[in-house]
Amino acid sequence: MPEPHVIRSMVGGQALPDAARTIPSPNPARLDDQVATVHLGGPETVVRACETARAAQREWARVPAPVRGQVIANIGRLAGDNKESLAALVTREIGKPYGEALGEVQEIIDTCAFFHGEGRRLYGQTVSSEMPDKQLFTFRNPVGVATVITAGNFPTAVPSWYIVPALLCGNAVVWKPAEYSAAISEAFYQLFSHGGVPDGVLNMVFAEGEDAFAGLQRALEAGLVDKVGFTGSSAVGSRIGELCGRHRQSPCLELGGKNPMIVTADASLDLAVRGALFSGFGTAGQRCTSLGTVLVERPVHAEFLRRLAEACESAALGDPMRDVLYGPMIGQKFADNFEKYLGWITGRHTVHGSSSVGRINARNPRAGFLGDPEPGLYYHPVIVDGVGPDDELFGNETFGPIIGVCPYDTFDEALELSNAPGYGLSAAIYTNDPRKVFEFRAGSGAGMLSVNNSTSGAEAHLPFGGNGRSGNGGRLSGQWVLDQFTRWQSMNWDYSGKLQKAQMDVLNIDADLDFRLP
Secondary structure (H helix, E strand, O other): OOOOEEEOOEEOOEEOOOOOEEEEEEEOOEEEEEEEEEEEOOHHHHHHHHHHHHHHHHHHHHOOHHHHHHHHHHHHHHHHHOHHHHHHHHHHHHOOOHHHHHHHHHHHHHHHHHHHHHOOOOOOEEEEOOOOOEEEEEEEEEOOEEEEEOOOOOOOHHHHHHHHHHHHOOOEEEEEOOHHHHHHHHHHHHHHHHOOOOEOOEEEOOOOHHHHHHHHHHHHHOOOOOEEEEEOOHHHHHHHHHHHHOOOOOOEEEOOOOEEEEEOOOOOHHHHHHHHHHHHHHHHHOOOOOEEEEEEEHHHHHHHHHHHHHHHHHOOEEOOOOOOOEOOOOOHHHHHHHHHHHOOOOOOOEEEOOOOOOEOEOOEOOOOOEOOOOOOOOEOOEEEEOOOOOOHHHHOOOOOOEEEEEEEOOHHHHHHHHHOOOEEOEEEEEOOOHHHHHHHHHHOOOOEEEEOOOOOOOOOOOOEOOEEOOEOOOOEOOHHHHHHHEEEEEEEEEOOOOOOOOOOOOOOOOOOOOOOOO
16 A cells, blocks of 8 residues: 555645654555555634735735636636546545546536636625716625535535635635535635645645634634635534624535425336435445435335335446445544434335444445445445434434435425425425425425436536535525625715715706696
């Protein structure tokens, strides 16, 4: 095995000295392959990075927006030129199948392509005044310093959704990626550094969760942070929301999901099965948009379940460098959590989808497994039929290869069940009835809807985000994210040579409002 790469925080363009504490970042497909050794900073590292970003931000904001857009274009070009090597690193460090990893890196390229153009479209407006010889204007200004905290299940795509528009708008960024994807994060950082982002404008900090939270708290108290972006669990998102609220800030929270899929009796069942298989088990179910529960109209429930079980049983699993539906869990803590979720299966449920439940190994094999499961964190896919609103499996996010199936009788019941867990990220419907499509659109509380498509999948020019337990209404991607990283500023310019008072010195034109036609 190659020697593990040593990863340190990058502040002001410089790697920080060795830290007192390090942790390994292993390959989850082969735990004996240590990808990186990560030096972890403490709260003071976060504060230092925010101070550095504050010092660098004003000069970066003075760079004309079209020029900042060209820097973004440079990053996109570098991502394209390094696509295969970066995707291979994603596969090695977090176990994402290589085909999916290529798609993830493509998301950086697409995001940069979109925001390259936004450098010439950070539009304000000129607005007519109610006074003569007076003009009104609006401008987008950068917020200042953005602290971005991201999970590692999408270690390049999701950070690009925050960091690319934040930089394009003239902000400086302090980024705290997941330590279990540290080597990927360093490679991602290098694309930005070599693309022309000045030292100090983008800073990368590695710290464990509580230290990062404490550092963020100190930085907010010191007035060093103007915007917080967070992707992660709903529980941690609530803590960050409370912290930011004490400082009169509205963070951008992109949290978990318990994403429903409604399958009506008139739907194409084969298409619905393909959608459920991909959205439930792609990335081993470790997406915020992964399918949670399939709600199937009762007349087709048994047939849908049969087809889904057969498709799942025959799906290729294993070595993420091969053509598989999914590979290993991202890391040990995710495997441990998944074991807990498996404990939520009770005697009133029936289990389908594989030859067993739990970790795949020689004692608990999976037919047709590609590669050797012994050294990796591989788990059987699980389809649990008979889940309902009283089950923990129904109401809570289960970050792993497990989906529930629940029959329903009326469409109103399906809508009620789809909203019952209180998440609101993504929801899908499979139907050939246009009326049901629009009833679904009006009745769903999710921020993102799919019709005859899976719950997973995002495009760089469409708003991404959720409501309820899935977020606070902020949106990433497309032009909508600009409102997260800019503040509107209005200006009035009176060139009349006298003081004109709004609402008081307005020209009044007489009218005969009693006039009536004969």
